Amino acid sequence: MALYEVYSHPALLRYRSSICSKATLFILIVLLLTYIPPLLVAFRSYGFWLKTSTYEEQPNVRFQYDVLLIALSSTTGNYLAWSTYPGFNNLVGDKLRLPHISAREEDRNQDGKMDLLNFQLELPLQPTDNIYGVQLILTFSYQLSKMSTFIMQSMALIQYSSPIPGSQLYMNGDLKLQQRQPLNHRGLDTTYNVSVINRSSPFASTYALTNIISSYQERNVTTVLNAPNPLWIVGRAASDPFVIKAVIRYPVESISYVPGFWEMLKYAWIQYVSILLIFLWVFERIKIFVFQNQVLTTVSGPIPSLYKSHQS
Numbered sequence: 001m002a003l004y005e006v007y008s009h010p011a012l013l014r015y016r017s018s019i020c021s022k023a024t025l026f027i028l029i030v031l032l033l034t035y036i037p038p039l040l041v042a043f044r045s046y047g048f049w050l051k052t053s054t055y056e057e058q059p060n061v062r063f064q065y066d067v068l069l070i071a072l073s074s075t076t077g078n079y080l081a082w083s084t085y086p087g088f089n090n091l092v093g094d095k096l097r098l099p100h101i102s103a104r105e106e107d108r109n110q111d112g113k114m115d116l117l118n119f120q121l122e123l124p125l126q127p128t129d130n131i132y133g134v135q136l137i138l139t140f141s142y143q144l145s146k147m148s149t150f151i152m153q154s155m156a157l158i159q160y161s162s163p164i165p166g167s168q169l170y171m172n173g174d175l176k177l178q179q180r181q182p183l184n185h186r187g188l189d190t191t192y193n194v195s196v197i198n199r200s201s202p203f204a205s206t207y208a209l210t211n212i213i214s215s216y217q218e219r220n221v222t223t224v225l226n227a228p229n230p231l232w233i234v235g236r237a238a239s240d241p242f243v244i245k246a247v248i249r250y251p252v253e254s255i256s257y258v259p260g261f262w263e264m265l266k267y268a269w270i271q272y273v274s275i276l277l278i279f280l281w282v283f284e285r286i287k288i289f290v291f292q293n294q295v296l297t298t299v300s301g302p303i304p305s306l307y308k309s310h311q312s
Contacts, residue, residue, distance in 0.1 A: 173227025
């Protein structure tokens with residue numbers, strides 16, 4: 001009856017030598033060349049230690065209902081203004097014009113986080129008034145919580161001007177996060193959880209747009225309204241208000257952060273092992289060649305079996 005191989009395994013040989021021998025020295029050198037060079041190669045290839053990483057998160061954004069509006073009513077610097085800040089309204093005097101505002105946030109995917117803001121402002125005008133441009137600040141509460149808990153008060157600046165008087169400005173864009181430095185991987189960060197505009201200040205300098213923007217841009221983390229296609233609509237009836245319509249979306253963001261120790265170690269280990277496997281394969285072949293061909297003198301013999309052989 002024909003016989004078929006059902007299982008096989010290699011026969012192991014043991015190569016022995018004294019401690020003070022060329023074979024022992026060879027093994028020590030091979031061990032050093034196997035494990036140290038991969039570490040050097042991985043380190044010198046840069047990126048061995050992960051300094052920054054990114055993750056995606058839908059921020060928890062809420063409109064704070066704080067508004068500051070300046071509407072340019074001529075090309076020579078005249079303006080109309082209004083805000084939710086009493087100090088600013090007191091300063092503008094007879095240029096104050098009370099608008100009608102409506103704002104509605106929507107959670108379209110029902111995940112508990114708002115996805116966009118529908119904002120509309122109607123500024124009443126006299127028949128002789130014209131609007132040539134607007135500067136509008138809206139403030140938001142902005143929170144991240146997937147890694148570290150990061151909370152800040154942020155803003156969106158809506159700005160547009162035209163040599164032709166308009167009846168409406170329409171903006172549709174994203175409230176994008178901007179980082180100058182990565183966030184921490186854990187903990188609570190409320191460094192920028194302060195009002196963009198100090199509502200209790202009576203000083204005119206507090207409400208100057210140049211000072212507001214300058215102070216805001218000193219932050220390492222900010223938000224900016226990215227609306228590449230603003231629409232300026234002309235042709236206003238004498239009794240119509242000037243209208244600002246804005247759709248501001250809160251998109252999923254790619255957040256830069258400083259990884260923790262274990263994440264850095266995991267990333268470094270993956271790089272090291274991927275190179276180490278090549279060195280292990282190469283030097284294993286070298287050792288087999290050296291000892292099988294007795295390039296270095298050793299005493300060889302099979303490893304004793306753990307089980308007695310049975311004769312039939």
